[in-house]
Amino acid sequence: xxxTKGATPTIVLVGHGMVGQRFLxxxxxxxxxxxxxxxxxxxxxxxxxxxxALTSYFSGKTPEELSMTDMEFIEKHSIELYVxxxxxxxxxxxxxxxxxxxxxxxxDTLVLATGSFPFVPPVPNKDAEGCFVYRTxxxxxxxxxxxxxxxxxxxxxxxxxxLEAAGALKGLGLTSHIVEFAPRLMPVQVDEGGGAxxxxxxxDMGLTVHTGVGTQEVVVDEAGAVTGMxxxxxxxxATDMVVFSAGVRPRDQLARDCGLQVGERGGIAVDEQCRTVxxxxxxxxxxxxxxxxGRVYGLVAPGYEQAETAxxxxxxxxxxxxxxxxxxKLKLLGVDVASFGDAHGTTEDCLDVxxxxxxxxxxxxxxxGRDGTLLGGxxxxxxxxxxxxxxxxxxxxxxxPESLVLPAGAGAPAQLGPSALPDDAIICSCHNVSKGTIRxxxxxxxxxxxxxxxxxxxAGTGCGSxxxxxxxxxxxxxxASGVEVDKGLCGCFAQTREELYEIVLxxxxxxxxxxxxxxxxDGARGGDxxxxxxxAVGSIIASLAxxxxxxxxxxxxxQAALQDSNDHFLxxxxxxxxxxxxxxxxxxxxxxxxxxxxxxxxxxxGLYTKIxxxxxxxxxxxxxxxxxxxxxxxxxxxxxxxHAYGKALRTVKSCVGQTWCRYGVQDSVRMAIDxxxxxxxxxxxxxxxxxxxGCQRECAEAxxxxxxxxxxxxxxxxxxxxxGGATPRHADLLxxxxxxxxxxxxIDRFLMFYIRTADRLERTSTWLERIPGGLDHVRDVVVEDxxxxxxxxxxxxAAHVDHYRDEWAETINDPEKLARFVSFVNxxxxxxxxxxxxxxxxxxxxxxxLLSIGRRPLEGSAQR
Amino acid sequence: xxxxxETTDLKVQLRLDSQEGDxxxxxxxxxxxxxRGVAALLPDGSQVAxxxxxxxxxxxxxxxxxxxxxxxxxxxxxxxxxxxxFVASPLLKQRFDLASGQCLDDESVRVATYAVRAA
Ligand code: SRM
Ligand SMILES: Cc1cc2nc3c(=O)[nH]c(=O)nc-3n(C[C@H](O)[C@H](O)[C@H](O)COP(=O)(O)OP(=O)(O)OC[C@H]3O[C@@H](n4cnc5c(N)ncnc54)[C@H](O)[C@@H]3O)c2cc1C
Ligand code: SF4
Ligand code: FES
Numbered sequence: 007x008x009x010t011k012g013a014t015p016t017i018v019l020v021g022h023g024m025v026g027q028r029f030l031x032x033x034x035x036x037x038x039x040x041x042x043x044x045x046x047x048x049x050x051x052x053x054x055x056x057x058x059a060l061t062s063y064f065s066g067k068t069p070e071e072l073s074m075t076d077m078e079f080i081e082k083h084s085i086e087l088y089v090x091x092x093x094x095x096x097x098x099x100x101x102x103x104x105x106x107x108x109x110x111x112x113x114d115t116l117v118l119a120t121g122s123f124p125f126v127p128p129v130p131n132k133d134a135e136g137c138f139v140y141r142t143x144x145x146x147x148x149x150x151x152x153x154x155x156x157x158x159x160x161x162x163x164x165x166x167x168x169l170e171a172a173g174a175l176k177g178l179g180l181t182s183h184i185v186e187f188a189p190r191l192m193p194v195q196v197d198e199g200g201g202a203x204x205x206x207x208x209x210d211m212g213l214t215v216h217t218g219v220g221t222q223e224v225v226v227d228e229a230g231a232v233t234g235m236x237x238x239x240x241x242x243x244a245t246d247m248v249v250f251s252a253g254v255r256p257r258d259q260l261a262r263d264c265g266l267q268v269g270e271r272g273g274i275a276v277d278e279q280c281r282t283v284x285x286x287x288x289x290x291x292x293x294x295x296x297x298x299x300g301r302v303y304g305l306v307a308p309g310y311e312q313a314e315t316a317x318x319x320x321x322x323x324x325x326x327x328x329x330x331x332x333x334x335k336l337k338l339l340g341v342d343v344a345s346f347g348d349a350h351g352t353t354e355d356c357l358d359v360x361x362x363x364x365x366x367x368x369x370x371x372x373x374x375g376r377d378g379t380l381l382g383g384x385x386x387x388x389x390x391x392x393x394x395x396x397x398x399x400x401x402x403x404x405x406x407p408e409s410l411v412l413p414a415g416a417g418a419p420a421q422l423g424p425s426a427l428p429d430d431a432i433i434c435s436c437h438n439v440s441k442g443t444i445r446x447x448x449x450x451x452x453x454x455x456x457x458x459x460x461x462x463x464x465a466g467t468g469c470g471s472x473x474x475x476x477x478x479x480x481x482x483x484x485x486a487s488g489v490e491v492d493k494g495l496c497g498c499f500a501q502t503r504e505e506l507y508e509i510v511l512x513x514x515x516x517x518x519x520x521x522x523x524x525x526x527x528d529g530a531r532g533g534d535x536x537x538x539x540x541x542a543v544g545s546i547i548a549s550l551a552x553x554x555x556x557x558x559x560x561x562x563x564x565q566a567a568l569q570d571s572n573d574h575f576l577x578x579x580x581x582x583x584x585x586x587x588x589x590x591x592x593x594x595x596x597x598x599x600x601x602x603x604x605x606x607x608x609x610x611x612g613l614y615t616k617i618x619x620x621x622x623x624x625x626x627x628x629x630x631x632x633x634x635x636x637x638x639x640x641x642x643x644x645x646x647x648x649h650a651y652g653k654a655l656r657t658v659k660s661c662v663g664q665t666w667c668r669y670g671v672q673d674s675v676r677m678a679i680d681x682x683x684x685x686x687x688x689x690x691x692x693x694x695x696x697x698x699x700g701c702q703r704e705c706a707e708a709x710x711x712x713x714x715x716x717x718x719x720x721x722x723x724x725x726x727x728x729x730g731g732a733t734p735r736h737a738d739l740l741x742x743x744x745x746x747x748x749x750x751x752x753i754d755r756f757l758m759f760y761i762r763t764a765d766r767l768e769r770t771s772t773w774l775e776r777i778p779g780g781l782d783h784v785r786d787v788v789v790e791d792x793x794x795x796x797x798x799x800x801x802x803x804a805a806h807v808d809h810y811r812d813e814w815a816e817t818i819n820d821p822e823k824l825a826r827f828v829s830f831v832n833x834x835x836x837x838x839x840x841x842x843x844x845x846x847x848x849x850x851x852x853x854x855x856l857l858s859i860g861r862r863p864l865e866g867s868a869q870r
Numbered sequence: 871x872x873x874x875x876e877t878t879d880l881k882v883q884l885r886l887d888s889q890e891g892d893x894x895x896x897x898x899x900x901x902x903x904x905x906r907g908v909a910a911l912l913p914d915g916s917q918v919a920x921x922x923x924x925x926x927x928x929x930x931x932x933x934x935x936x937x938x939x940x941x942x943x944x945x946x947x948x949x950x951x952x953x954x955x956f957v958a959s960p961l962l963k964q965r966f967d968l969a970s971g972q973c974l975d976d977e978s979v980r981v982a983t984y985a986v987r988a989a
Contacts, residue, residue, distance in 0.1 A: 534905065534923050534955060536951065540947055567906050571946060579960050581940065581961065582940050583942045830909050830910050831896060832896050832911060840934075
């Protein structure tokens with residue numbers, strides 16, 4: 007098929023990677039898609055995706071989640087996107103591109119965005135079975151598959167990508183090695199001192215690093231599969247697989263073949279407008295281009311700028327790409343490594359300010375010009391200040407440089423807030439968004455939240471390293487523009503839930519009335535509170551009960567009046583006023599005897615039974631006055647409350663694991679039971695769910711849980727912040743290869759930190775996305791103990807565990823509490839006549855006609 | 871099963887339209903926990919939800935949640951909104967003014983109220 011040239015001019019884009027996609031967006035923004043036919047040839051089997059976040063595939067992101075291509079956008083702009091169909095040849099004379107499928111496209115403008123290919127050193131057996139590169143989703147799928155039968159992996163290359171790859175191999179349960187030719191890790195970004203600090207931290211994680219040695223040969227067995235590597239120092243390293251990550255080279259073959267000029271070391275030569283120097287009708291952008299400043303940029307931010315430049319030039323706007331910033335922040339393996347500006351101090355006459363503590367894995371260096379201008383720097387181990395420092399690069403910071411690198415505690419470190427930045431400081435370098443633009447989004451475009459500002463300005467939607475500063479700026483701007491951001495919990499309290507928690511804990515306030523009367527808003531003191539703050543404060547008091555000297559029993563004294571209705575009846579209210587009963591079945595493991603007890607009780611009380619989504623059994627249709635009798639029998643048989651009603655731990659699901667399953671590598675059932683028994687009854691801002699899988703196959707779906715555990719050959723990987731429900735979220739990997747004790751200690755800290763800082767009804771998933779610094783911050787706090795609170799978090803949890811008692815057992819032994827479980831206070835034995843049932847499929851269901859009559863005239867009424 | 875605790879002197883009483891002037895005795899005052907409600911059955915088979923607030927004031931409204939038809943308002947959480955006491959339905963959380971029966975989240979809905987006293 008030959009597409010003939012119509013009246014509309016045609017732009018053909020070759021390569022649908024990150025930069026290609028950005029180019030399409032830039033065309034659309036300029037209205038070019040309406041006036042031009044746009045054809046895209048995409049070699050990979052899927053449209054553009056987030057290559058920068060590639061490694062997050064291993065922590066649970068699906069290829070779909072990595073996608074950067076909104077099909078609606080493609081359709082809306084009538085872009086012809088040919089997936090899996092690379093361009094094979096370009097005929098510049100005839101201005102035609104031929105694709106692999108045989109399709110031929112005429113072009114008026116051709117844009118090459120073909121990216122790079124991974125460089126594989128020409129060592130013998132480099133293509134053997136078990137050798138991989140790390141560039142595309144397909145590469146990752148192949149690595150993952152092969153890793154299943156491997157135990158050791160080696161990465162050639164200790165740069166940014168090599169470290170990511172090594173971390174990924176480790177996450178797949180392999181013993182991982184990194185082989186780097188240079189004398190230190192990340193030689194491009196960090197100097198010797200930074201490399202040493204980095205090395206220490208990486209080795210502490212259990213990775214083996216070999217620096218200063220080259221790979222001479224890949225060793226293979228008779229079948230041709232990898233068994234090891236020969237190194238330049240004569241040693242041999244046994245390994246089952248090799249991942250080459252030794253740099254990238256521009257993919258300029260297509261350009262070479264059609265006679266376009268390329269650089270000596272590759273890259274399609276372009277001018278400042280990104281137009282190829284050889285042909286005014288052809289542009290090159292992204293990693294395949296050799297920019298006018300003589301560099302090939304291997305980062306996405308300069309590529310985006312080139313995409314904008316090319317689109318603007320084609321649209322006859324003025325734009326130029328003259329060079330770009332090479333700042334990077336490595337966000338993997340739990341180590342912060344950042345370098346920005348003139349990191350290696352190549353500017354004449356510049357001076358270094360260095361703080362280094364190799365014991366703690368800390369290294370910070372700032373490069374300062376003669377006149378005090380901040381020129382660049384390197385941060386290893388703690389890159390908190392990266393966002394602000396990068397934005398200050400090129401100007402004289404308002405405080406002395408030393409104070410910017412000193413750690414907290416060592417002389418007062420200067421807190422350099424983003425408010426000190428000038429308006430033209432670039433906050434987001436991925437998208438080249440200035441502070442002024444962000445402020446404008448708040449003041450002129452009425453954005454009031456970070457997600458809105460992200461959407462409006464694109465800031466923070468690239469590597470994400472600027473999101474923290476972004477959040478600070480948005481709040482500062484809102485406050486400055488007089489928007490009273492009332493962060494109060496409700497009409498009764500001006501404090502957030504987190505602040506109330508701190509007050510309760512610090513002052514050991516153990517009643518709601520005391521808290522309301524002393525800390526409530528003016529009009530609310532002395533009042534009755536409301537349905538928002540009562541359960542929220544009730545939950546805080548319950549979480550901290552043993553520590554603040556409150557009763558751990560939620561129906562004791564005043565606490566009874568604070569509980570949500572379900573907690574007050576220790577059961578879940580159903581639509582007709584009856585209740586459901588859910589006994590705890592830790593880990594989903596249950597004996598036949600106990601199953602029979604449940605069956606007998608359900609039969610005797612005529613309850614509807616159902617296996618829940620949480621690996622346990624729910625009995626529905628109990629009348630309020632039947633609850634104590636049902637529970638007396640359950641408690642007698644050894645059951646406890648399942649807290650299906652509480653904002654508390656629900657279930658810890660398990661897979662059958664090592665004991666029975668041929669793939670299992672740890673005893674997932676035992677761990678699930680241990681965890682469920684440890685955290686049962688723990689009241690929290692929202693419900694907590696967990697699961698433990700016996701291997702990476704993940705039959706327990708741990709990655710959809712608030713805290714999920716997956717067994718590895720060496721222990722347990724802990725994932726946090728997963729969620730099902732309306733806004734599903736895959737959990738993030740918090741730590742790897744933990745022993746039983748390490749796992750439990752980390753979960754103790756994580757949960758207590760969440761309970762301390764989350765908002766009311768905020769699941770861990772939304773909490774993790776909301777709190778400044780996100781996962782990195784949480785990891786700093788609970789793994790590295792950066793706030794020095796871990797001991798306290800652990801002891802709070804220990805107190806909870808020590809004081810746990812089953813609340814149903816307590817209730818059935820307390821006549822005063824039992825008196826509350828009646829249908830009518832004046833006719834305790836008369837069942838509520840509204841609660842009726844009709845048969846369905848051999849069981850019962852609520853009799854609803856009566857209810858819908860009551861509901862009919864109210865249709866469409868506001869339900870909160 | 872009857873598990874009523876020991877009696878005290880004060881009783882909670884309601885004035886019912888059907889029994890002019892007479893007060894209908896419901897239960898001991900001690901059965902009402904400040905901030906929580908109880909349900910009572912009336913002679914005509916209807917239900918009432920009784921509440922006591924922090925200051926000791928009593929309130930009585932129809933127990934039937936008009937949004938669901940279920941007899942559950944007594945099991946809701948109470949609070950005060952601009953100085954006025956309310957209960958939030960435990961099912962879908964609509965709030966009702968305890969003194970007037972007016973639904974605070976839907977102007978067109980109101981539940982019946984009863985005069986109530988401790989005597
Ligand atoms: C019974 C059960 C459905 C079933 O028949 O299987 C169920 C039933 C209810 N779920 Fe659920 N959920 C049940 C498993 C789940 C699961 C699956 C799981 O846990 O593996 C999920 C998705 C996982 C998750 O939470 O991330 C789930 C996500 C929700 C949500 C949405 C939460 C979210 O973060 O978006 C709600 C609403 C809420 O909590 O605000 C909810 C709320 C409810 C409530 C409490 C609604 C209510 O207030 O009346 C239901 C009451 C149950 C009752 O009366 O006993 N249920 N619910 C399951 C009980 C599990 C258990 O044994 O405890
Ligand atoms: C694991 C990993 C982590 C990274 N982390 C970072 C980071 O933290 N920060 C950062 O700035 N950068 C990072 N990068 C680099 C970043 O991904 C690249 O700079 C960016 O993807 C370049 O975009 P591009 O569009 O030029 O090339 P690509 O995204 O590679 O896209 C080029 C596309 O063109 C296709 N193509 C090639 N030839 C043809 C043809 N003839 N016909 C059709 N299609 C063709 C290719 O298949 C490819 O899909 C990372 C890269 C990797 C692999
Ligand atoms: S997760 Fe692994 S161990 Fe557990 S049942 Fe599935 S395959 Fe077996
Ligand atoms: S700097 Fe990368 S998203 Fe802003």
